[in-house]
Structure formats: structure tokens, C-alpha cells
Amino acid sequence: MRFSALKKYIDLKLILLLAGFYALFDLVFIARYAYLRSSFPKEVMEPWFDFLVFNILIDFLVVVTYMSLIAISTKRFLHKNYSWVRIIIIHTVFSILIGLIIRLIFDLFSIITGQIPLAEYQLAESLHRFMYVIHLNFLIYFAMVFIIYTYYYVKQVKEAEKQRGMLETQLVNTRMKMLSSQLQPHFLFNTLNSIAVLADVDKEKAKDTIADLSDFLREILYSKDDNEITLEKELRTLEYYLNILNVRFSDHLTIVRDIDDSLLQKKVPALLLQPLIENSIKHGYSYDHTDLKITISVKAKEPWLVIKVANNGKAIASKHEELLENGVGLVNINDRLKNLYHNDYFFEISNTAEGEGGVETVIRIPLH
Structure with a gap:
């Protein structure tokens, strides 16, 4: 996918929200580690530098990058209207993959930096470490997915409210513009002049025209502020206007x-x-x-x-x-x-x- 096409799925505010959430999780993790070091100094041997770089910084970058990709994918899921069963299955697979990806990146980094000789690397031990925290990865992943869906839901609600407000404003503006165009002096003059002529020739038609003008104005001014109405009601309002036009333009x-x-x-x-x-x-x-x-x-x-x-x-x-x-x-x-x-x-x-x-x-x- 080209970057220009991908860009519409990227939401910087959401990415910052995810980063903030995981940063909060890391702060709790750091506080836990500090407590263990002070309470059980002999059992916690890892230096602060190694802990902060490998367990915090690298893990933070990997998780936030991964969840940013999940956020992009989630927005595409919403646009494609996937079923909830399909979405849950996809996210379950992704929740497992995030643990594997983090584990493999840490292993690769350890091999490159010489912390673990390639000859001594054991895949079984790496898999054991992955399984040891799989439940934690699962919970963190779905907590962040919950944030993603909540974010998009709230955003859609706000956009819907904004559109509703715009529609109501436009409907009022439409009525006012119709009145300003129809209630110009020439419109009222021509309509009232036609009524005056009819009053001498056809009194019943003159009364009907006055009634049509009154009903037409009443429909515009006092009808409910619905953005959509039935076709039947729209045609009824239009009929008053057409009756006035027939008097003005005659044959x-x-x-x-x-x-x-x-x-x-x-x-x-x-x-x-x-x-x-x-x-x-x-x-x-x-x-x-x-x-x-x-x-x-x-x-x-x-x-x-x-x-x-x-x-x-x-x-x-x-x-x-x-x-x-x-x-x-x-x-x-x-x-x-x-x-x-x-x-x-x-x-x-x-x-x-x-x-x-x-x-x-x-x-x-x-x-x-």
C-alpha cells in the first residue's frame, strides 16, 4: 500500500494515547522492579541499565510500533465492516504474535550484542520464556485494543453529533434562504396582485390562492426541524407552491x-x-x-x-x-x-x- 493511501488510516492522537497507556504500564513495572531490588537484593541481579534498556525502552518501542500497526488495521476493519467473529479471531492471533515478535527481537538483539553466543542459543528456552508471560501479553494486547475501539467509537459519536448539528443548521438556513428568495417584494407583489385580480373575477380561486400562500409559509416556518421527511409530506408542501405558480404563470x-x-x-x-x-x-x-x-x-x-x-x-x-x-x-x-x-x-x-x-x-x- 502506498504511503498516501496508508496515511488516511494513521491517527497520531490514537498512537500517542496507546504510547501513554503503555508508558503508564512501564512505570508500574519499574516501581515493581525497584521494590524487588530493595526487598530481595540477592534474587534480583539484573543491573538497572540493562533493565531499563532491554526490558523497558526496547520493549516500549516494539509494543507501541506493533500496536500502531494494529490501530491502522483496526480502522480498515471498521471500514470493511468485518463480522465481530472474524475480528475477534484476527485479534486473538495478533495477541499471540505480539509475544512471539517481542521474544524474537530480544533474542536477535542479544545474539547481535554478544550476550548470547549463537551456538548456545536454544529455541526451546526462548519458547519457554514466551509461554511464561503469554497471559500477560494477551491481557495487555486486548486492553490496548479496547482503547483503540473505544477511541474510534467516541470519535464516531462526536462526528455524528457534529454532522447532526450541521444538518440542523443547514435546514434552518435553507428555510431562511427560501423565505428570503420567495418573500422578495416582486414575489409578494405578483402573488398578491394575482389575488387582487382574481378577487374581481373568481373570488373562490382568490381565496384558494390566499390559503395556498398561507399554508406554504406555515409549512416552512412551523414544521419540525426534520432533516428527512416522507415523500408524501414533501409533495404536500410543494403542492401549495405549485398552486401559487399556476396562478402567476397561468397557461x-x-x-x-x-x-x-x-x-x-x-x-x-x-x-x-x-x-x-x-x-x-x-x-x-x-x-x-x-x-x-x-x-x-x-x-x-x-x-x-x-x-x-x-x-x-x-x-x-x-x-x-x-x-x-x-x-x-x-x-x-x-x-x-x-x-x-x-x-x-x-x-x-x-x-x-x-x-x-x-x-x-x-x-x-x-x-x-
């Missing part, structure tokens, strides 16, 4: 709905469709496109829920990335999708050559 706007009714209880990001419709109307009308047809489609295509908003209006000259750079509403949609689904979504605005032509916006989110 020059046609809305076609192609919704799979079996998907009405599926969850979608709250307040997603209205800015897509608004964007389609804003950029769809032109001198050559005075009559606009917008099609709203929601279908299931495993494993995706596919949402399309297409029009037969003016084509766009910019690429999707450029539109995101210039459109505040589109950036907001993309950010919310990313926070909700990470990279497991698709969002694109492009020209279409199908049928009457025009522009289509396609969003794919997980169906389940």
Missing part, C-alpha cells in the same frame, strides 16, 4: 407529475423539490421559450430513489460544477445531500436531448 406553465405512489412513505431530504422547481422556472423561460413544461418524476431504481425535475425550456451553457459555484440554493442542496449520505448520492444538472429537449436535474439517494 404558460404546465406541471406534470410522474410519482410512484408506492414510494410515498420513503424518506427524502426536507424542502428538496421546491428549490429545484424554482431553479427550473428561473432558467427555463426565455424569449424563445415562453411556455414551460416541467415534469417531476420520482421512481425507484435499486438501490436508488431517483428524483428528476425536467423542463423543455432554454438549455444551459454552463457545466454542473459551474452552476454549483454560482447558485447558492444549489450549493445548499449539494451540501445537505453530502452531509446526509456522505458520497453515497448523485446530483447533476444537464441538458437533455430527449423529447422536447430542455434541462433536467437528477438526484439519486439510497432507497433503503
